[in-house]
Amino acid sequence: MTFWLNVVLATPAHSALAGPLTYKSDTEIAPGTLLRVPLGKREVLAVAWENLPDSGGLPEDKARQISAVLEGLSPLNTSWRKLTSFTAAYYQRSPGEVALAALPPQLRELSTLQLARRLKRKTADTSSTDSSADLPELSPQQASVLADFQADTRPALLFGATGSGKTEVYLRAAARVLALDPDAQVLVMVPEINLTPQLQSRFEARFAHLGRERVVALHSGLTPAQRLKNWLAAHSGQARLILGTRMAVLASMPRLRLIVVDEEHDPSYKQQEGARYSARDLAIYRARLEAEYAGSDQTACRVLLGSATPSLESWQACKVGRYQRLDMAERIGSTATAAPSDQTKANAGLPTVRGVDMNHQPKRCVIAPPLLEAIVQRIARGEQSLIFLNRRGYAPVLACHDCGWKSECPHCSAYRVFHKIDRSLRCHHCGFAERVPHACPACGNLDIAPVGRGTERLEEHLAELLAGVTRPDGGPVRIARIDADTTRLKGALEAQLAGVHAGQVDVLVGTQMIAKGHDFRHITLVAAINPDSSLFSSDFRASERLFSLLMQAAGRAGRDAKHSAASQMWVQTFYPTHPLFGALKNHDYPAFAEQLLEERQAASMPPFAYSALLRADAKTQEIAQGFLTAAIKAAIDQQLPGHAQVTAYPAVPLTIQRVANQERAQMLLESDSRVALQRFLAAWQPLLFETRRQAEFKSLTRWAIDVDPIAI
Structure with a gap:
């Protein structure tokens, strides 16, 4: 007997093979089963999508037979197939492109025999019922937020100040779900694994009692073998807690009962190649699907979004009642006075924001004298400072002032960035790099000079300014830089962050890599050097992103309660009266969001269009x-x-x-x-x-x- 089925495979949306293809089989195959099928002269991985009553007019002698079934793997369930179908339809891609991209790449390479051997490998069960590790005492606002979250069924937005203890809320919510259902799974999503190593380590430490194989990560930084192993653990239900980046939202997790989206405002949740999906939005849709197929409210899947600066889409969803809003305005350990005003209470423990009007500073000044003095004072007290500049490299342009030549990329309409450390001109768009010329390529002038500043040049400049300053122990000031250039090697970021936490750094220079997600206990001063470039951008979301980034950067200061009162955020700007800086000074995201929402509504822009x-x-x-x-x-x-x-x-x-x-x-x-x-x-x-x-x-x-x- 011949059975007919539609299968999806990895064909681009813009090809003639974008939709499901019809194959035949000698045995009935359940939808969601992973297969190997012939395509042209190749044999490729595919997913059985639906069974058909007949060939649909395809002559049987022209129909191709499936090659093999990947046995040992349970079929991908109905909710997963519906999720990928929705993703493909909404983001205008082919179902096969989305479905196969959500599977580990190594599955495409393994034969049925190789996969069977992989599945036979037994892992030692290191789980333990002992979860009695000392838990930190919840603050009143944390306890209140958890109770409110458990009493509702809507997606929830945890609007919490930096340092208010959002991570502990995630941990407790996950622990409750895992305790109530022995088969339940929890997905915790982060914007970029490399930006939030502490979150990963905290989850792994808190749930160590589950066993090493039951807490897994899913992100592109894993080797193909690790990614396959962790995906198989999630698909089989063996992994109870999955920590991942945006790709994890499409992973197979048959008993998913909670999705946490940390820093839900972060643009990294939007895929920029292939199917350009938003993982945050898909998390909301997936929870609805999981609840629909779970069959009862007790096992429904919930979503917990968290941010100190929520996206305007999520903020508006709370305003109209689609999302539940949970507020945590105070930092853990803040010393708010009795019966404070609402604004004072909201700012309790947060750093004081100081604006520096660069129009009144010495010409071509990079670090304003008052800011430099504040950094020196921190060094003298044994405290740390963070200098934030969201531009890597030594200088964005190398130029000849005689003939006007600039280091343009021959392949892009952009300049190549000067990297002094390896004497290269590197395009950050196409990757083209060359050695720095000894003279101007256009006129031969030997006096070619960098224009503008990146983190590499800022680090060098700070070393010059602080050359005569000593630490409390009499040693020289220690300056470190963390950006994409200094963290290319595996383990480099972890080693550099460990040095910061150990107090081996006095002044830390870096890009947005260090402005969010890190719990620096000894930083009491954060300075934003050149934030003005985003104020008047043609991109209507630029000011929203800038405010979020500055608020996140400010949150790195004063996270230790004993330093919170003296912590400061310095902002150097040529536009000190801009409303964005006024809202930043008051740590008043609600006011800033309301202003932006009014502008967006008047202009019919998202989230109103x-x-x-x-x-x-x-x-x-x-x-x-x-x-x-x-x-x-x-x-x-x-x-x-x-x-x-x-x-x-x-x-x-x-x-x-x-x-x-x-x-x-x-x-x-x-x-x-x-x-x-x-x-x-x-x-x-x-x-x-x-x-x-x-x-x-x-x-x-x-x-x-x-x-x-x-x-x-």
Whole structure:
């Protein structure tokens, strides 16, 4: 007897094989089963998607037979398949592309025999029923938040100040879920594993009693073998707690009962290649699916979002009642006075924010004299300072002031950054690098000089300014730098952070890698050197991201209660009266959010409207923009569903319009209706294929739709 089934496999959305393909089998196969099937001359990994009553008109002699079933693996369940189907439909990709990307890459390479051997490997059960490790006493606000969370069923937003103890709330919520159900699983998501090593270590330490194999990580930093092992543990239910980055939201976890999304505002949760999904938004949808298939409220899956500076989307969802809002305004150990005012209570234990008007400082000053004096005072007291500059390298540009030559990248419309430590000019967009020339390539002038500052140059400048300063023990000041350049080697970040925690560093210089997620106990001063560049950006989300980043950076100061009263955040700016700095000074995120929401509503921007970008890459800007213009004209001519509610703006180049010799253009689409925008995009896909096949667009490299873009 012949059985027919549709399978999905890793084919790009923009290919002729984007949808499920029909195969035949001699035995009935359950949907969700992992298979190996022939495709062309290759044999590839696939997922059985649905059983069919017949071949659907496909001649049996032309139908291909599945090669093998990956036995020993239980089928991917219905809720997982529905999650991947929704992700593919909403973000305009193929189901197979999303489904196969969610599986560990090594599964594609293993034969059925190799997988069977891997599954036979037994791991020692190191679990223990002893979970009586000394737990920290909950603060009244932590206990209240946990009680409120357990009493509701909606997605919850934990709006907690930096240092208020949000991590302990995550730990207790996870512990309760795992204790109530012996098979329950908990997913804890972080923006980037490398930025939050302490969170990972705290979860592993707290749940060590479960056993090493029951607490696993899922992120791209793992080796292929580790990733497969941890995915198998999650899929089988052996792993009870899974800690991961955005990719983990699509992992198979059959008994998922709690999803924690730490720093839910972070843009790293939005995938920027392939299926451009938002892991935070998918976490909300997945919890709803898991609750639907669980069958009872007692086992429903909950979502706990956490942030000191929530995204405006989540903040608005709380305002209209879709999300539950949980507030923790005070830092752990704060010394708030009795019956304080609301604003004073909200600021209890948080660092004092001091603005430095750079218009009144010496010309070309990098570190203002008052700030330098404050750093020296910290060094004298044996305390640490953090200097934040979100630009790595020595200088963003190398220039000749005689002829005007600048270190432009030959492949991108951007400058190559000067890295002094290895004497290189490196493009941070395409990776092209060259040795620094001895003279100007255009005129031969020997006097070529760096323009602007990165963390590498700032570190050098601070060493010059603090050369005559000594530590309390009489030794020289110790300055360290943490950015993407200093942490390339495996284990480098952990070693550098250990040195900071051990007090081996007096002044720490770095990018956003050190501005969020770290619990530095001896830092009492944080300084933002050049935050002005984001104030007047063309990207409407730039000010939201800047405020979040500065609030997160400020939260690194005074986390030890004995230092909190003297902790400070210094902001050097040429625009001290900007409303953003006023809200930052008061640590008043609600006021800042309300102002931005009013502006967004007046301008019909997210979260009050919905948007998508159609992007195109080609050898010339004319071809890229021509494709976008022709595609939208075809949509209007054919009166696609939803077109009357969708506004399409003219095609324009991206801010950095050329990367790796590819010209990039984009077209923005907006609508007040999410449903109308989705209907339009779905109906537009066939027209995009047709337009791409036109002769004048044969040289188009690629095109892609980005739904709910985070940067425009």
